[in-house]
Amino acid sequence: MNQLLPKEATELPQEKLIRRLCTVLSGYLEPAQIDEVYRAYLLSAAAHEGQYRLSGEPYICHPLAVALILAEMCMDAKGIMAALLHDVIEDTPVTKEQLRQEFGDEVAELVDGVSKLTQLDCKSRAEAQAQNVRKMVLAMVKDLRVIMVKLADRLHNMRTLGTMSAARRRRIARETLDIYTPIASRLGMNEVRLELEDLGFAALYPMRARVLEQAVKKARGNRKEVVATIELSIQKRLSDAGLPHAEVMGREKHLYSLYQKMRTKRVSFNEVYDVYAFRIITDTVDECYRALGVVHNLYKPVPGRFKDYIAVPKANGYQSLHTVLVGPYGQPLEIQIRTRAMHHLAESGIAAHWLYKSEQGAYSQDRAHEWLQDLLEIQKSAGDSLEFLDNLKIDLFQQEVYVFTPKGKIIKLPRGATLVDFAYAVHTDIGNTCVSARVDRMLAPLQTVLENGWTVEIITAPWARPNPLWLNFVATAKARAAIRSYLRNFKTQEAVALGKRLLEQELNAHGQRIDDIPQERLDALLKRLELPSRDALLEDIGLGNRLPFVVVRQLMQVDADATANPTERSALSPLIIKGTEGMVVSLAKCCRPIPGDPIVGFFNPGKGIVVHLSECKNVEELRKRPRNWLDVQWDKEASGEFPAMIRLELVNQVGTLAKVASTISRLRANIENVQITNQDSQLSVDIITLLVRDRNHLASVVRELRKLSVVLKISRVKSELRKKTETWQSK
Structure with a gap:
């Protein structure tokens, strides 16, 4: 060669x-x-x-x-x-x-x-x-x-x-x-990171980089003597303490690091550059802690600025002791203390595996593989590449907080992470089924932001599922991707189940069952509709993209364009609504039906069935499309909490709202929202949104409110525009 x-x-x-x-x-x-x-x-x-x-x-x-x-x-x-x-x-x-x-x-x-x-x-x-x-x-x-x-x-x-x-x-x-x-x-x-940052900074903001570089060169001369004095005093004290082999070196801050601190802390160059940084390199972990004691005896430490990354390493395997001291001239001193092996790892990371063939390099590789496995899980859950890139950026830009499981295992999460993020960090299934949590044995809401040192216990329930509102406060890419993935897949599963119910209901009216349909006929229909499977057909029905009676006519080999006869459809038994169907059966916000109300269902393409009150003002318009509505009724065992709005005319005096709230609470109803629409010195008109079990529960609440002397008039609001109400006059 x-x-x-x-x-x-x-x-x-x-x-x-x-x-x-x-x-x-x-x-x-x-x-x-x-x-x-x-x-x-x-x-x-x-x-x-x-x-x-x-x-x-x-x-x-x-x-x-x-x-x-x-x-x-x-x-x-x-x-x-x-x-x-x-x-x-x-x-x-x-x-x-x-x-x-x-x-x-x-x-x-x-x-x-x-x-x-x-x-x-x-x-x-x-x-x-x-x-x-x-x-x-x-x-x-x-x-x-x-x-x-x-x-x-x-x-x-x-x-x-x-x-x-x-x-x-x-x-x-x-x-x-x-x-x-x-x-x-x-x-x-x-x-590699530091060089990429400085080069990127110079290319993105060339003028700022040049000005900052000139300022550093100008200030550097004044600092040399101070740095040398502090370095010498630390080295002498370490030698006196029996640590003569410990190395002390001043650290030069990089331009991009200076720029970022100036931006985030909104301070001038002089305020940032006035911080002196030193690194102490020792032979063993024991010497690291001994050196920490030496520098704390030499200069006064700043409370709350000590971090032990040796006992609890960062996610990338970085280990070091960090402390901030008040220097001999009153200026802050940033000190990092680590072993030589930790120093090699801190500078080279996974490259240490090839550079030094050491245990530390292998450890860093293991931590990198753990992170990459999380990324793999995130990419599997991501809907597309742009969503994946957003999740990757969320995962990359993070400062860490350390919390504990009840068994003492440390979980690292980004700053700002919540209890939901913790649940997903433990396991995706835990996150999907969490309903509450205990922080240091005290119950806490799921949106609580985590703090260092907490012990967290997640409470789960087999019936629970992710709430779309969690996306508003979760901080980790893993939690965000898992929630989105579950909601996407869950909507599909719900749509298939509802589509099957609707198709079976329609077939029952013709004296047939879904299992009686010959496979050849079903395959022919799927081919004609260009659908890959039976589940795809059922999903389309459940989402309202295809009407069940039209599909039945196609299956029965009747002209697909034939218009449905309303009297023929009225013979069908109504679809039973339990209130817990999820995302493909929704309750209309325009009229807010609750169990016990007369209701009617409408197919909304892409969203499934929307349930309205029979007397809703929008029903008249929707009935002009007979193909799109179907008879529905509440299940006798309908469960859950349903929003209902009531309008109250109240005497405007001290304690009125407290009396109303106390009465509602006593009847086991929850107040979701209170809106004061009109108020003067004598009268207050309030709209209260309650969560009730059914119509009877709401009636009992109204009955008790009527007994209050401060309530002049009460009515149920059945439209967001409040054009139509059921009114109960006060005594």
């Missing part, structure tokens, strides 16, 4: 790069493996022959630079080969099958995982980006080297962004800051 690498001064850029790459690889790979890498280089160079980057250099220089970045992380031979070949499927005629034949399945799959989807039927650039990110994440789940190649690829692209147009630079920088830097952070690759 060496004969193929000339050393003349006229070497081409790619020849210099391959020489450097082979030199780095020779430090940790076998000669046979380096030969395989060189073979991959030759194929990539041939495939990219004649292609050039915007800078004018041969395109092959880019894959070589990506491979060099990974070689510095001690990536294995297969990963380096994938880096050299990562663009050949996307940009050259070389196929995945050719790579498989030449280099084996492992390299071919890695290259395919990094390649973008080329044949995309997308309506927008955002959708195409989402599709590609989704594909990359799925490949990451199979092999973490996919994301390492992708991050190295993105890092080199960011280093060479200067030749592109301003608009393209901004778009790529925004994508980098939105997706790739958070992924690098989540995988613990701190060095």
Whole structure:
């Protein structure tokens, strides 16, 4: 191989790069493996022959630079080969099958995982980006080297962004800051993350980056003496305490980090830059805690600013002790204390597995795999790629809170997470069936935001199901995706069950059962309607997209366009409404029917059956479409709580509303809403929405309210516009 690498001064850029790459690889790979890498280089160079980057250099220089970045992380031979070949499927005629034949399945799959989807039927650039990110994440789940190649690829692209147009630079920088830097952070690759952030910041906000950089250079000279003094005093105190091998070093804050703090905390540059940061590196965990005691004795700690990430590591495996002290000149000192192994892991993350082949690297890989399994679950639940990308961003941008299960297991969740998020973090089935929770043995509402150190117990019920309102307050992508997925699937299941009931009801009127329909006739109808299965037909009926009597006529081989005879349909037994049918049977908000009221049902295409009061003002209009309505009646055992509105004219005096509320509460009815529509010094007109069991329950509430001296008039509101009411005069 060496004969193929000339050393003349006229070497081409790619020849210099391959020489450097082979030199780095020779430090940790076998000669046979380096030969395989060189073979991959030759194929990539041939495939990219004649292609050039915007800078004018041969395109092959880019894959070589990506491979060099990974070689510095001690990536294995297969990963380096994938880096050299990562663009050949996307940009050259070389196929995945050719790579498989030449280099084996492992390299071919890695290259395919990094390649973008080329044949995309997308309506927008955002959708195409989402599709590609989704594909990359799925490949990451199979092999973490996919994301390492992708991050190295993105890092080199960011280093060479200067030749592109301003608009393209901004778009790529925004994508980098939105997706790739958070992924690098989540995988613990701190060095890569910091460089991507600074490069992205410079490309997205070039003026701000230049001004901030100049301010840092100007202020740096004044800080050197202070940093050196503090460093020396900490080092001396550590040596006196028997920790002479502990290293103390000042940390320089990165531009993007400074910029973010200035924005989020709304402070000036001087206020942010006045914070001095130091790192103490020790040999053992025990020495970390001893060093913490030393610095706390040296300078006064700031209360509430100590965090122990050694006992409770971050989700990406990061471990360190963090504390803030008041320095000798009154300025804040940020101190991080960690072991050397923790330091390697903090800087390299999953790359530590290849860099150091240590237990810490393997631990970080395990944490990364746990996260990727969560992403896999999220992507399975996501409706489309854009929804998945939104969920991914939610999952990536998070600060953590730590809570405990009753058995003492630690659950990490993002800041702002609620009890519902905790339930889904324990298990999806727990989340789907949770009804309440105990926090430190006290009952708490499900929307309660979690705080560090709480012990949480979730209470479940077999009949419970996710509430769509949970989507308004859940903070984790896993919970959001699981709720949406359940609601989508549950609506389908409900629609199929309702469709079957409606079809059976219609068939019973003709003296038949659904099981009596010959399969050939059903298959013929499904083919004619272009539906894939019987369940799809039943779902269409349940959602109101197809009317059951029309489907029966088609099944009975009657002309599908024949108009239904209303007298013939009146012979059908009414559909029984239990009140717990869910999303495909809904109660009309215009008239708010409750069990005991005379009702009628209407098919609303796509939504199922909407139940109205027989006397609802909208019924007259709906009856003009006889095909769309059907007879329904309440089940005698209808259960649940149903909203009903009452209008009260009250004496406006102190304690009136309290008397009304007390009476309603005594009768086991719940007040959902109170609206004062009119009020003067003598009279108050209130609209109260109650949750009642049925018409009799409402009547008993009204009866008791009539007895109150402060109630002048009471009536039930049967329309949101309150044009029609049932009125009970007060005594």
